[in-house]
Structure formats: C-alpha cells, structure tokens
Amino acid sequence: xxxxxxxxxxxxxxxxxxxxxxVFIVGTLCIILYFVSxxxxxxxxxxxIEMEMDHLVQRYQKHSDFIFQVxxxxxxxxxxxxxxxxxxxxxxxxxxxxxxxxxxGLENFHVLVRTDKEVKFLVxxxxxxxxxxxxKLRVIILFSxxxxxxxxxxVGYLLAGVLVKQVTDLADRVSTLATGNVQTGLLTQPDxxxxxAQLAQALDDYQIRIKRMLQREQEFTANISHELRTPITTIxxxxxxxxxxSDVPSRVQHRIKMIESAATxxxxxxxxxxxxxxxxxxxxxxxxxxxxxxxxxxxPICTEIYRKRLNFEVNIAPSVTVVLNRQAxxxxxxxxxxxxxxxxxxxxxxxxxxxxxxxxxxxxxxIEPAYLPLLYExxxxxxxxxxxxxxxLAIVKRISDHYGWRIEVDSTPGKGTTFxxxxx
Numbered sequence: 001x002x003x004x005x006x007x008x009x010x011x012x013x014x015x016x017x018x019x020x021x022x023v024f025i026v027g028t029l030c031i032i033l034y035f036v037s038x039x040x041x042x043x044x045x046x047x048x049i050e051m052e053m054d055h056l057v058q059r060y061q062k063h064s065d066f067i068f069q070v071x072x073x074x075x076x077x078x079x080x081x082x083x084x085x086x087x088x089x090x091x092x093x094x095x096x097x098x099x100x101x102x103x104x105g106l107e108n109f110h111v112l113v114r115t116d117k118e119v120k121f122l123v124x125x126x127x128x129x130x131x132x133x134x135x136k137l138r139v140i141i142l143f144s145x146x147x148x149x150x151x152x153x154x155v156g157y158l159l160a161g162v163l164v165k166q167v168t169d170l171a172d173r174v175s176t177l178a179t180g181n182v183q184t185g186l187l188t189q190p191d192x193x194x195x196x197a198q199l200a201q202a203l204d205d206y207q208i209r210i211k212r213m214l215q216r217e218q219e220f221t222a223n224i225s226h227e228l229r230t231p232i233t234t235i236x237x238x239x240x241x242x243x244x245x246s247d248v249p250s251r252v253q254h255r256i257k258m259i260e261s262a263a264t265x266x267x268x269x270x271x272x273x274x275x276x277x278x279x280x281x282x283x284x285x286x287x288x289x290x291x292x293x294x295x296x297x298x299x300p301i302c303t304e305i306y307r308k309r310l311n312f313e314v315n316i317a318p319s320v321t322v323v324l325n326r327q328a329x330x331x332x333x334x335x336x337x338x339x340x341x342x343x344x345x346x347x348x349x350x351x352x353x354x355x356x357x358x359x360x361x362x363x364x365x366x367i368e369p370a371y372l373p374l375l376y377e378x379x380x381x382x383x384x385x386x387x388x389x390x391x392x393l394a395i396v397k398r399i400s401d402h403y404g405w406r407i408e409v410d411s412t413p414g415k416g417t418t419f420x421x422x423x424x
Contacts (some may be wrong), residue, residue: 018156079120297333335392367411
C-alpha cells in the first residue's frame with residue numbers, strides 16, 4: 001500500500017529530485033512537440049492545398065469545360081472573367097496570386113490562388129478539422145506530461161525505497177541497541193554498500209566509545225557511592241551509640257541529633273544524585289499504602305515542622321493503596337514535603353489523595369510565574385530562602401517521567417503552592 005511520504009524523508013527527496021528531472025526533460029520535449037505540431041499541421045495543410053491546386057490545373061488543361069466541385073471543407077474554383085468572380089463567395093473575391101489566410105466569422109480558410117493565361121485558379125480549404133485534431137493533440141501532450149510526472153514520482157519513491165533500504169535497516173538496528181550492551185560489529189554487515197558500511201562502522205566505533213564511557217561512569221558512581229556511604233554509615237552508627245550512652249548531657253544529645261539528621265539528609269541526597277546520574281529504576285512495583293508512605297517521608301523533617309509550628313494534615317485513609325514503586329514515591333514525597341517546609345514559615349502543609357491524584361499543598365511564599373518554566377531545571381532555586389542544592393524538583397520530574405506519572409503545579413505568590421502527582 002502506497003503511503004504518502006514525509007517531506008523530511010530521504011525517499012521523498014530522491015523521488016522529488018527524479019520527478020523534477022523528469023519534469024524538465026519531458027516538459028522540454030512536450031513544449032517542443034506542442035509548437036512543432038503546429039508547424040507540421042501547417043505544412044500538411046499547405047501540402048493538401050498544393051496537391052488540390054495541381055489536380056485542378058491538370059483537369060482544366062485536359063477538359064476546360066469541366067465543372068469544378070465545391071465541398072464542405074475544400075472548394076475549387078476556375079475564374080475566367082468578372083462574372084465568374086462574382087459567383088464565388090464574397091470573402092474569396094479579389095485575391096491575388098499566392099497563399100492567403102482568411103478569417104470569416106468563426107471559420108479559418110487557407111486559400112491558394114494561381115493564374116495561368118488570364119485564368120485564375122482558386123482553392124480554398126476550411127481547416128476546422130485540422131484545428132480540432134491539433135487541439136486534441138495538445139491536450140494529449142499536456143495530459144501525458146502530468147501523467148509522466150505522477151508516474152515518475154511514484155516509481156521514483158519506490159526505487160528510492162530500494163536505494164535507502166540499507167539505511168533504514170541500519171536505523172532500525174541502531175534503535176534496537178540497548179545502551180550499555182553494545183556489541184562490536186553489530187551494525188556492520190558484509191552485504192552492505194560501501195557508503196552504508198562506512199556509516200555503520202562509524203556508528204560501531206561511536207558505540208564502543210559510549211560503552212567505555214558508560215563503564216567508566218558506572219565504575220566511578222559505584223566507587224563514589226561506596227566511599228561516601230561508608231563514612232555516612234559510620235557517622236550514623238556513632239550517633240546511635242552516643243545516644244544510647246546514659247552519661248551524655250542533654251545539650252550534647254541535641255548536637256548528636258543534628259549530626260544524625262545532617263548525615264541522614266546527606267545519604268538521601270547521595271541516593272538522589274545517583275538516581276539522576278544513572279537513570280535507573282529504584283525498585284519493583286507493589287501495592288503501597290499512600291498514607292503510610294507520606295508519614296515515612298515526613299519523619300526526617302518533623303522537627304522543622306514542630307519548630308515552625310506548622311499544621312501538618314494528611315487527608316488520606318490508611319486503607320488507600322496504589323500499585324507503584326515505594327522508593328520512587330518515598331523519594332518524590334520527601335522532596336516535595338521538604339520544599340514545602342523550607343518555603344513555609346506559618347500556616348499549613350496538607351497532603352491529599354483523590355482519584356489517583358496525590359497533592360502536596362502549602363501556605364508558603366509561592367512561586368513567581370516567571371520561574372515556572374525553570375522549575376524542574378537542575379540547581380535552579382527560585383528563592384534564597386531555605387537550604388538545598390536545587391535538585392529536589394529535578395529528581396521529582398525525572399522520577400515522574402521514568403514511571404509515567406504526570407506532575408502539575410498551582411501556585412500564587414504569597415499564598416502558597418500545590419504540587420499534583422497524577423498516577424496512570
């Protein structure tokens with residue numbers, strides 16, 4: 001089945017190039033035939049009149065008393081005197097010897113006049129049939145031109161498909177390659193044309209470089225993850241041991257809590273940064289209790305909520321569950337809730353869930369409309385209030401895109417912000 005191609009496709013451009021060439025060549029030939037046919041038809045008319053004139057003169061020389069014939073298209077006359085002249089049609093009178101074109105009403109006559117010993121011979125030829133035939137020929141020429149153009153485009157498109165098939169096959173194989181699982185020589189085939197083989201070899205070399213780069217990146221992230229997680233774990237363990245000691249003053253206990261909170265937050269940021277760098281899944285999907293996940297995510301920032309005396313509301317029934325990735329939801333809620341606490345000095349933070357829409361609302365400073373297009377950019381911060389690296393919303397957006405969630409935001413400067421996560 002023929003499918004009209006896109007203007008950006010290589011097949012379309014090859015077909016258009018071939019069609020343009022055919023338009024030029026065939027069009028030139030048609031134009032030549034168009035004008036030459038007129039000359040050929042004119043010569044044919046003159047030849048008919050000449051033959052009829054010769055026949056008329058010969059018959060008169062043999063039988064001077066013969067009666068000349070007047071037909072619908074061809075009229076022959078022998079004029080001896082003025083009386084004979086008056087017997088012929090008015091538009092043929094008074095013509096001198098030679099070739100004449102006479103237009104009478106809508107009719108077109110070609111007239112040949114010859115004199116011999118004071119006798120005038122006149123042959124008039126009505127060329128309506130020739131004009132009709134010439135008009136039909138010109139219509140056929142124009143129709144043939146358009147038909148050849150259409151046929152050339154279709155045939156050119158089909159031929160172009162054969163020419164670019166190796167390129168499209170190569171594109172299909174490239175699209176099926178899994179990142180990080182590149183095999184040397186996978187794209188290069190022995191039956192390829194020379195130019196396509198060069199392209200495939202260049203892609204193979206490029207994929208090899210990508211594989212090596214990914215291997216180095218994975219090794220680096222694995223090493224940095226290990227090197228950073230180890231001291232964080234050590235800090236958290238030491239904090240737990242110090243908290244368990246009975247002889248630690250309350251003031252020191254407060255400092256230990258601060259160190260533990262900072263270490264926990266550092267571990268969470270490390271996990272988020274690794275997710276951004278690797279773009280890998282955070283685990284399997286399972287039924288998750290939304291309310292429970294909200295309470296787990298808000299636990300590390302409860303101290304800040306109490307300090308600011310914010311009203312924290314969770315309007316979600318404990319029985320409400322959704323099949324999704326728990327770690328992904330936890331990370332998303334943790335970033336949204338932390339942002340809400342950072343940019344809210346008084347009022348409330350409210351979490352709702354309705355019709356597969358999870359909403360995190362606050363009564364904070366809001367977001368300026370000019371900042372909304374940049375909201376999910378890495379390291380972008382719309383305000384100097386609070387702490388952070390400016391990657392929280394970037395992580396939320398990346399997780400949402402990865403799992404097919406849709407994220408929306410409603411914000412009014414000075415009145416608060418509401419983030420919505422819509423699950424599929």
